[in-house]
Amino acid sequence: MDFLAQVKKAVELRLATEPSPPARSLPLVDFSKALGEFGIIAEYKRASPRGVVRLDMQPWAYFAMLQPYAAAFSVLTEPFWFLGDYRFIPMAKPFKPVLMKDFVLDKRQIEIAYGYGADAVLIIYRLVGREKAMELAEYAQRLGLTPVVEVDNLQDAKEAATWGGKIMLGINSRDLATLEVSFHKAIEIAKALRGDVDFIIESGISKPEEVEKACMLYAKGVLVGTALMKNPALIKELRHAAESCVSRR
Numbered sequence: 001m002d003f004l005a006q007v008k009k010a011v012e013l014r015l016a017t018e019p020s021p022p023a024r025s026l027p028l029v030d031f032s033k034a035l036g037e038f039g040i041i042a043e044y045k046r047a048s049p050r051g052v053v054r055l056d057m058q059p060w061a062y063f064a065m066l067q068p069y070a071a072a073f074s075v076l077t078e079p080f081w082f083l084g085d086y087r088f089i090p091m092a093k094p095f096k097p098v099l100m101k102d103f104v105l106d107k108r109q110i111e112i113a114y115g116y117g118a119d120a121v122l123i124i125y126r127l128v129g130r131e132k133a134m135e136l137a138e139y140a141q142r143l144g145l146t147p148v149v150e151v152d153n154l155q156d157a158k159e160a161a162t163w164g165g166k167i168m169l170g171i172n173s174r175d176l177a178t179l180e181v182s183f184h185k186a187i188e189i190a191k192a193l194r195g196d197v198d199f200i201i202e203s204g205i206s207k208p209e210e211v212e213k214a215c216m217l218y219a220k221g222v223l224v225g226t227a228l229m230k231n232p233a234l235i236k237e238l239r240h241a242a243e244s245c246v247s248r249r
């Protein structure tokens, strides 16, 4: 069974036991505006299907350290493969706007993102398909959340770019079927999209020159997880590259 098929089965079981989300108590922030001209989204990522990323980094310490340089935070809430938790959303929220990253199959998960205080929610095109992705994105927008529609190939990217509304594309360097990472692939998709839709580039980013490349293609930002979890101080170099690019483009 491929990874996404395993995920679907796991999420369906998880949803069957999921308690109702709390009533939202945190302000709702425009996630796209929070990125400014180009922002770095720092992801709190304790583990992945490839293994542990870092367990000795406390969430509040990570958010406090990166707050001066990151435009927003992404938090993984999937509890098995990523050791995520919904409670990371309200922990991050006092510092910056928050994108909830999980494997969203159902509207209830968007309500969970809303209830815990997220400002944006990930919708994975390849996981749910075109119709469901559109339905989930529209529901997220109705709740005031920014849907970040994640795509990992040009065909899906071009199709999702035609949807209109306040969606943002997340071009994933990581192929969700093979888990292989190709920043070059993501850059090629970004070149094909320019001007059609707001987009960020995600995954496999660890160098200032990668930030520069994404920024010069007029991405709204980049999302970085592993590299920042392992070396939070890297954020200063990445932020410098972002500021330098914006001043020149």
Ligand SMILES: O=C(O)c1ccccc1NCC(=O)[C@H](O)[C@H](O)COP(=O)(O)O
Pocket: 043, 045, 048, 049, 050, 101, 174, 176, 179, 202, 203, 204, 205, 223, 224, 225, 226, 227
């Ligand atoms: O991180 C993985 O290995 C992974 C595998 C399968 C599905 C999703 C996966 N990651 C989720 C993410 O959204 C990434 O954590 C995020 O894009 C940051 O990636 P990175 O900077 O490469 O840690």
